[in-house]
Amino acid sequence: xxxxxxxxxxxxxxxxxxxxxxxxxxxxxxxxxxxxxxxxxxxxxxxxxxxxxxxxxxxxxxxxxxxxxxxxxxxxxxxxxxxxxxxxxxxxxxxxxxxxxxxxxxxxxxxxxxxxxxxxxxxxxxxxxxxxxxxxxxxxxxxxxxxxxxxxxxxxxxxxxxxxxxxxxxxxxxxxxxxxxxxxxxxxxxxxxxxxxxxxxxxxxxxxxxxxxxxxxxxxxxxxxxxxxxxxxxxxxxxxxxxxxxxxxxxxxxxxxxxxxxxxxxxxxxxxxxxxxxxxxxxxxxxxxxxxxxxxxxxxxxxxxxxxxxxxxxxxxxxxxxxxxxxxxxxxxxxxxxxxxxxxxxxxxxxxxxxxxxxxxxxxxxxxxxxxxxxxxxxxxxxxxxxxxxxxxxxxxxxxxxxxxxxxxxxxxxxxxxxxxxxxxxxxxxxxxxxxxxxxxxxxxxxxxxxxxxxxxxxxxxxxxxxxxxxxxxxxxxxxxxxxxxxxxxxxxxxxxxxxx
Amino acid sequence: xxxxxxxxxxxxxxxxxxxxxxxxxxxxxxxxxxxxxxxxxxxxxxxxxxxxxxxxxxxxxxxxxxxxxxxxxxxxxxxxxxxxxxxxxxxxxxxxxxxxxxxxxxxxxxxxxxxxxxxxxxxxxxxxxxxxxxxxxxxxxxxxxxxxxxxxxxxxxxxxxxxxxxxx
Ligand SMILES: Cc1cc2nc3c(=O)[nH]c(=O)nc-3n(C[C@H](O)[C@H](O)[C@H](O)COP(=O)(O)OP(=O)(O)OC[C@H]3O[C@@H](n4cnc5c(N)ncnc54)[C@H](O)[C@@H]3O)c2cc1C
Numbered sequence: 001x002x003x004x005x006x007x008x009x010x011x012x013x014x015x016x017x018x019x020x021x022x023x024x025x026x027x028x029x030x031x032x033x034x035x036x037x038x039x040x041x042x043x044x045x046x047x048x049x050x051x052x053x054x055x056x057x058x059x060x061x062x063x064x065x066x067x068x069x070x071x072x073x074x075x076x077x078x079x080x081x082x083x084x085x086x087x088x089x090x091x092x093x094x095x096x097x098x099x100x101x102x103x104x105x106x107x108x109x110x111x112x113x114x115x116x117x118x119x120x121x122x123x124x125x126x127x128x129x130x131x132x133x134x135x136x137x138x139x140x141x142x143x144x145x146x147x148x149x150x151x152x153x154x155x156x157x158x159x160x161x162x163x164x165x166x167x168x169x170x171x172x173x174x175x176x177x178x179x180x181x182x183x184x185x186x187x188x189x190x191x192x193x194x195x196x197x198x199x200x201x202x203x204x205x206x207x208x209x210x211x212x213x214x215x216x217x218x219x220x221x222x223x224x225x226x227x228x229x230x231x232x233x234x235x236x237x238x239x240x241x242x243x244x245x246x247x248x249x250x251x252x253x254x255x256x257x258x259x260x261x262x263x264x265x266x267x268x269x270x271x272x273x274x275x276x277x278x279x280x281x282x283x284x285x286x287x288x289x290x291x292x293x294x295x296x297x298x299x300x301x302x303x304x305x306x307x308x309x310x311x312x313x314x315x316x317x318x319x320x321x322x323x324x325x326x327x328x329x330x331x332x333x334x335x336x337x338x339x340x341x342x343x344x345x346x347x348x349x350x351x352x353x354x355x356x357x358x359x360x361x362x363x364x365x366x367x368x369x370x371x372x373x374x375x376x377x378x379x380x381x382x383x384x385x386x387x388x389x390x391x392x393x394x395x396x397x398x399x400x401x402x403x404x405x406x407x408x409x410x411x412x413x414x415x416x417x418x419x420x421x422x423x424x425x426x427x428x429x430x431x432x433x434x435x436x437x438x439x440x441x442x443x444x445x446x447x448x449x450x451x452x453x454x455x456x457x458x459x460x461x462x463x464x465x466x467x468x469x470x471x472x473x474x475x476x477x478x479x480x481x482x483x484x485x486x487x488x489x490x491x492x493x494x495x496x497x498x499x500x501x
Numbered sequence: 502x503x504x505x506x507x508x509x510x511x512x513x514x515x516x517x518x519x520x521x522x523x524x525x526x527x528x529x530x531x532x533x534x535x536x537x538x539x540x541x542x543x544x545x546x547x548x549x550x551x552x553x554x555x556x557x558x559x560x561x562x563x564x565x566x567x568x569x570x571x572x573x574x575x576x577x578x579x580x581x582x583x584x585x586x587x588x589x590x591x592x593x594x595x596x597x598x599x600x601x602x603x604x605x606x607x608x609x610x611x612x613x614x615x616x617x618x619x620x621x622x623x624x625x626x627x628x629x630x631x632x633x634x635x636x637x638x639x640x641x642x643x644x645x646x647x648x649x650x651x652x653x654x655x656x657x658x659x660x661x662x663x664x665x666x667x668x669x
Contacts, residue, residue: 045620045643047613050548085667119665126666129654140655150656154666163645173643221548283651289636291649299659299668313668321633322615325531325608331583336533339612342633373549418590418601467668 014074016457133291264358
């Protein structure tokens with residue numbers, strides 16, 4: 001049987017896919033990017049089911065639910081742009097094993113040059129205080145009163161173009177959000193890469209080369225298959241995201257390492273809602289819906305001398321009203337009364353050190369799981385927080401209260417957990433490391449025992465990061481891209497940053 | 502295999518399931534006003550593919566209500582309903598996912614008019630969006646907030662912040 005051929009097949013077009021797609025194409029390789037989601041050009045401001053859900057999936061496991069992008073550009077299209085380097089101590093984490101979990105080759109210092117490249121390529125800017133939305137201002141004021149510091153969050157947003165609509169979950173209709181659609185992907189296409197939307201990769205097989213098999217998906221009903229195909233390539237880069245990469249590998253007729261689909265982390269994400277009392281605040285607020293979703297955060301508890309599992313950041317954040325049901329409002333009249341104060345809500349996201357407790361069960365026949373409806377997917381992922389993770393969350397709750405409840409400023413409650421914990425930051429399900437028992441990938445991002453097969457998305461990140469993960473995913477992908485290009489026998493050194501050549 | 506008789510039974514029960522009011526009672530316990538805000542329309546959205554399952558869900562709700570309080574859901578008083586809904590969403594049973602899904606969808610009708618374009622819903626005075634005091638869009642159906650900031654520093658930055666704005 002003969003198949004279509006490429007030098008490099010990239011699966012997924014988010015951070016993890018777009019970065020190597022660009023470098024491989026720019027170094028002269030024939031690159032095909034297979035992306036499950038559609039290619040979108042308009043991003044309407046609407047929470048109607050069937051509109052924003054075209055680009056976002058809710059992947060529901062047992063004890064955890066992950067929100068992820070499902071379109072060309074991946075989660076970068078729907079993300080909130082917070083672009084932070086992970087604190088140095090994260091790279092030294094031991095996670096109860098007695099030794100470092102990250103590969104010896106990678107530390108904050110060794111990753112810094114790659115972080116800097118990504119910050120330049122996106123690019124990232126630090127907002128002025130005059131560009132901080134009300135909600136970020138209220139959080140900062142509360143931090144200050146409680147004797148804490150609070151920082152503006154660096155953003156991959158063109159602040160001059162941004163109209164502060166607060167619809168980042170729906171994409172960006174103003175080209176202000178610097179998603180992969182504005183940098184690495186157009187540069188990859190300009191260098192000859194071909195992006196194929198609505199192509200969902202199902203399995204890999206290996207002979208002389210890898211054969212990547214896919215189904216073609218109906219744009220109006222993602223449950224329907226309208227075609228099938230396969231491409232042969234010597235190099236395959238898996239970047240379907242941390243909830244999608246493991247099922248592809250598990251389903252494939254490859255003898256994959258036992259660590260595939262284990263050690264999943266939700267980045268320790270924990271959201272709480274405060275209801276702010278304007279009178280106690282001493283300045284007008286009622287601005288929950290106004291601005292950008294992420295503005296300010298506190299680094300105070302990212303203290304390297306504190307014990308592992310006790311360090312976290314606290315970030316002001318806004319999730320659209322579709323998540324209101326997760327606020328712990330009670331039921332009946334109290335649920336209605338709480339919503340009457342919606343404009344005074346303030347939400348905070350704690351990003352803690354979790355214990356990599358997530359494990360994928362046997363894979364569904366296709367995709368990341370069983371697509372139940374529209375954008376709801378049932379995954380085999382199971383997550384049960386350990387006592388250490390629970391303790392980290394409890395400490396973060398205490399800190400949120402100490403800041404936001406001081407002087408009666410507000411009352412704070414974590415999201416209800418009836419859907420398990422909810423994360424927008426799935427990580428670590430197919431991770432890099434030095435120990436083959438606990439890491440499916442070596443420090444070059446290559447799947448152990450499978451030369452030419454690389455994983456560069458959030459699943460490769462070994463641990464939770466205590467900050468939002470996109471910049472780290474992209475920096476690791478930058479670093480890995482050089483290795484991937486070299487493995488194809490092409491020179492990698494001289495490729496300029498996207499758009500800077 | 503679905504027999505003709507059970508199909509007939511389903512056809513007879515379906516309208517009954519609706520008129521028992523269990524789904525409406527559930528929706529209005531999640532947020533009072535959810536039914537008026539369109540919860541039943543959301544549950545029946547063709548793209549969700551739930552319509553055929555709704556009578557069964559209504560029956561399930563009533564069964565649980567009868568088991569725990571002796572009456573169907575719609576016949577319970579507000580406090581009893583709230584207690585039951587809370588219990589259902591916390592329960593470890595296999596049917597919990599059904600209640601979670603119902604809760605998410607019913608709330609989404611109220612909180613974001615999930616069956617309508619948001620700009621149109623806001624302009625036409627959708628009761629949930631009005632209750633939240635959801636802001637109004639510009640004429641082109643997009644939101645913009647020219648005024649959005651206090652315009653001044655409100656806290657000291659962490660002393661070890663790097664030039665890129667990250668923690669050390
Ligand atoms: C609402 C939201 C807000 C966020 N905000 C921030 C933020 O402010 N800062 C931050 O750092 N992070 C944020 N994140 C997280 C960040 O977006 C992700 O961590 C990051 O984008 C993940 O990159 P990735 O390459 O691992 O995966 P993704 O970007 O998710 O890319 C995976 C791609 O693969 C595709 N795919 C999946 N399965 C297949 C298959 N079988 N075949 C082909 N293609 C497939 C998917 O459709 C997707 O496009 C946010 C996430 C969400 C959902």
